[in-house]
Amino acid sequence: MNIxxxxxxxxxxxEAIKAYTEKRLSKLTKYDEDIKEIRVTLSAVKSKTGPIQTAEVRVHLGGYNIIKAVAVEDDLYASIDKVEGILERQMVKYKEKHKEDKYIAAAKAEQKIEYNAEERLIRMESTKKIVSVSLSPKPMHVEEAILQLETLGKDFYVFINADTGEMNVVYKKRNGDYGHVEPENR
Incomplete structure (x- = not known):
């Protein structure tokens, strides 16, 4: 890993800043061993409200994949810590995304391709697996369901709304907010 x-x-x-930054960023290798290069840009600016310390880091992975994070704090070491935390979360997401890509590739490998020479036809047949899950949702309020969602680390959580008695779903949006799905009453 070249920094x-x-x-x-x-x-x-x-040298002290370099050593501290290298120590913090070396933790990223546990998420991806194939890190080609890390580029760190540091800056300090004085303003009327106080010093502004910025740490910008670009992690170059295999291929054209780049993960970037920027953190601004009053203290340079705090901004380095913050940018390291941001990069760790992004590396986890990157790893999960590529894990899903491997599953998709495996699903495509399950396709059967047959060639009929007499008719000069290629027939492709794929098998898709459907996984059934049975739920026994518990009655709770929306806030409790969001807490369960975060505690379990899931993308969504199904529950019975204690106020309405209807089945509802809460989910986490990409921007960090939460979504709440409930049946429309007509």
Missing amino acids: TFNGTKGFVVT
């Missing part, structure tokens, strides 16, 4: 440092606007990157 390069840049300082902007006359900012000098000291």
